[in-house]
Amino acid sequence: xxxxxxxxxxxxxxxxxxxxxxxxxxxxxxxxxxxxxxxxxxxxxxxxxxxxxxxxxxxxxxxxxxxxxxxxxxxxxx
Amino acid sequence: xxxxxxxxxxxxxxxxxxxxxxxxxxxxxxxxxxxxxxxxxxxxxxxxxxxxxxxxxxxxxxxxxxxxxxxxxxxxxxxxxxxxxxxxxxxxxxxxxxxxxxxxxxxxxxxxxxxxxxxxxxxxxxxxxxxxxxxxxxxxxxxxxxxxxxxxxxxxxxxxxxxxxxxxxxxxxxxxxxxxxxxxxxxxxxxxxxxxxxxxxxxxxxxxxxxxxxxxxxxxxxxxxxxxxxxxxxxxxxxxxxxxxxxxxxxxxxxxxxxxxxxxxxxxxxxxxxxxxxxxxxxxxxxxxxxxxxxxxxxxxxxxxxxxxxxxxxxxxxxxxxxxxxxxxxxxxxxxxxxxxxxxxxxxxxxxxxxxxxxxxxxxxxxxxxxxxxxxxxxxxxxxxxxx
Numbered sequence: 180x181x182x183x184x185x186x187x188x189x190x191x192x193x194x195x196x197x198x199x200x201x202x203x204x205x206x207x208x209x210x211x212x213x214x215x216x217x218x219x220x221x222x223x224x225x226x227x228x229x230x231x232x233x234x235x236x237x238x239x240x241x242x243x244x245x246x247x248x249x250x251x252x253x254x255x256x257x
Numbered sequence: 258x259x260x261x262x263x264x265x266x267x268x269x270x271x272x273x274x275x276x277x278x279x280x281x282x283x284x285x286x287x288x289x290x291x292x293x294x295x296x297x298x299x300x301x302x303x304x305x306x307x308x309x310x311x312x313x314x315x316x317x318x319x320x321x322x323x324x325x326x327x328x329x330x331x332x333x334x335x336x337x338x339x340x341x342x343x344x345x346x347x348x349x350x351x352x353x354x355x356x357x358x359x360x361x362x363x364x365x366x367x368x369x370x371x372x373x374x375x376x377x378x379x380x381x382x383x384x385x386x387x388x389x390x391x392x393x394x395x396x397x398x399x400x401x402x403x404x405x406x407x408x409x410x411x412x413x414x415x416x417x418x419x420x421x422x423x424x425x426x427x428x429x430x431x432x433x434x435x436x437x438x439x440x441x442x443x444x445x446x447x448x449x450x451x452x453x454x455x456x457x458x459x460x461x462x463x464x465x466x467x468x469x470x471x472x473x474x475x476x477x478x479x480x481x482x483x484x485x486x487x488x489x490x491x492x493x494x495x496x497x498x499x500x501x502x503x504x505x506x507x508x509x510x511x512x513x514x515x516x517x518x519x520x521x522x523x524x525x526x527x528x529x530x531x532x533x534x535x536x537x538x539x540x541x542x543x544x545x546x547x548x549x550x551x552x553x554x555x556x557x558x559x560x561x562x563x564x565x566x567x568x569x570x571x572x573x574x575x576x577x578x579x580x581x582x583x584x585x586x587x588x589x590x591x592x593x594x595x596x597x598x599x600x601x602x603x604x605x606x607x608x609x610x611x612x613x614x615x616x617x618x619x620x621x622x623x624x625x626x627x628x629x630x631x632x633x634x635x636x637x638x639x640x641x642x643x644x645x
Contacts, residue, residue, distance in 0.1 A: 231456060238615040242553055245560035 193255035200247030207240040260519055268514050275507055297581050299574040301366075303567055307494050310382055310406045311348040311363070315491070327353050334403040336361060336384060341397065348403075361399075362387045406493040407501065410486060414495070418482045422446075453477055457618045461625035469624055472512060476505065477617040484562065484609035488602070496612075497563035499555070506555035509620045513551070517627035550623055554616055561612050565605040572598045 215233035219226045305314065313330040320326050331349035341360075350358035354365035364374070364383045372393070379385070386397035425442050429435060434443045458466035458473055483495045495501055523529075525543045528536065576594045580587020 234611060235615065235618060238557070238611055241561070242557035245564065246553075246556060248564065249556060249560050 189257075190255050193251040193253075196251035196254060197248045200244045200251065203247070204241055204244030207244070208237050211236050211240065264517075265515075268511065271514065272511050275511075297574075297577045299571070299578060302574060303570050304381075306570055307497060307563055307566055308380075308382070309493070309498060311351075311384075311403055313406055313409070313493075329353075332404050332406065332409060334384065335401075337400045337402060338386065338397050341386065357387055357391060360387050360389065361385070362391070362393070407495050407498055410493040410495050411483065411501075414482045414486050415479075417486075418478055422478075450474060453617065457614070457621050461618075461621040462628070463625070465628060469512075469516075469621070473617045473621055476509070476620060477613050480505070480558065480616055481610065481613035484613060485606070487562065487566070488605055488609065494563065494566055496558060497566055499559050502555045502559040505558070505616070506551045509554060509616075509623070510548075510551040512620070513623045513627050516624050520629075521627045550619075554619055558612050558616055561608055565601070565608055568601055569598055569605065572601065 211233055215229050218229050311334055312332050315328045315330065318326045318328055331347045334344075334346055334348045334350075336344045344359060344361065346358060348363075350356070351363040354363050354368060361384050362368075364379055364381060364385060366381045368374075369379055369381070374393075384399060384401055386394045386399055388394050421442075425446050428441075428443055433440060434447070439447050453474055454466065454470060457477075458470050462469055480496060483501075486492055487495055487497065525547065526540055528539060528543070531539060572594050576587055576590050579590045
């Protein structure tokens with residue numbers, strides 16, 4: 180695999196895709212954070228359980244966003 | 258009983274297939290240099306760090322005529338081909354790609370351009386067989402099993418991790434921490450191990466958590482130590498290498514397969530109480546998800562780590578890119594760039610821990626899904642008796 184900078188459209192597509200993935204990750208993790216913080220506000224004594232679940236779910240959502248970033252990178256390279 | 262033996266045979270056969278027929282996977286990309294700004298090539302720096310090399314490159318020292326002299330620690334190169342057999346020598350023989358040795362040539366990005374090779378097939382640091390004239394011999398296929406930069410760093414991480422664990426374990430053997438409160442380094446390690454046991458293993462695996470705990474702990478600490486060492490400037494990028502994460506993912510996959518029982522596969526291929534029309538959609542999706550779940554583990558760890566490294570290098574390269582245009586712009590960018598980089602470094606340390614935790618946690622979840630069949634049967638029986 181080589182970086183072929185001779186396809187500007189491929190590069191643009193890859194960059195736009197990665198940017199959209201960042202938007203998706205931002206929205207998703209924002210929702211997770213909102214739910215977690217509200218839940219802790221309602222019941223502070225289970226804060227630790229909620230925090231563990233929040234981090235787990237955030238990593239899953241971020242995994243999906245990183246799939247998209249890898250695909251964007253492949254669009255640039257292949 | 259028969260099914261158990263058949264299943265073991267299937268798993269053994271599948272694992273052998275995976276090992277024997279797996280090709281070398283490496284995220285090797287070549288930095289095809291364009292004459293953008295002579296003096297600083299950010300792409301070369303980034304890919305020089307992110308990819309695997311046959312030596313530990315320390316610094317480039319520019320001599321009198323402006324000739325670049327790279328300074329690096331050479332590593333052993335071990336090659337095997339059917340026609341030529343085993344060859345082992347130090348990578349310094351290649352003189353950074355300038356000389357051939359023993360009819361082997363190491364490609365650099367300049368050579369690939371010069372010899373007009375297909376950039377999709379060859380990348381920098383690849384070793385090809387040449388005949389006596391220096392022309393590439395395409396019929397010889399070389400298996401490159403060298404001790405590269407990533408391998409050395411993995412060994413260092415492994416040695417460090419094993420040494421720490423053994424030292425702390427010996428303290429437990431002498432009774433401290435067993436009959437008395439843990440002291441010193443034991444209180445560093447014990448909360449982490451109890452965390453993995455109580456938050457990762459027990460909720461997902463229940464009664465059989467003791468059986469899988471060594472595996473989960475090893476995966477967690479191995480990924481963690483390699484993540485942390487990879488954050489040291491100048492180190493190799495071990496966990497951001499798709500081959501490394503692919504092997505970890507395949508090992509997890511084999512463990513999940515090994516612990517699956519009949520109920521798991523019945524649920525995939527013939528889920529109970531599902532209408533026939535839905536089954537046509539559900540069964541292929543369920544079957545593919547058996548393979549997608551470890552694949553997601555692989556990609557998640559790889560992408561997180563490599564993205565973090567690239568961000569850090571890009572932020573520092575910004576200083577030099579601006580510096581190339583205008584010296585004062587370079588100096589001006591430096592404080593902001595360094596501040597941002599420190600901030601990203603904190604996030605990267607956090608991500609190192611989180612990714613190790615997520616890998617171990619998801620493996621535990623998938624193993625739990627595979628072994629939960631017997632508990633399911635139990636619950637169904639209880640449900641009926643309650644209704645009656």
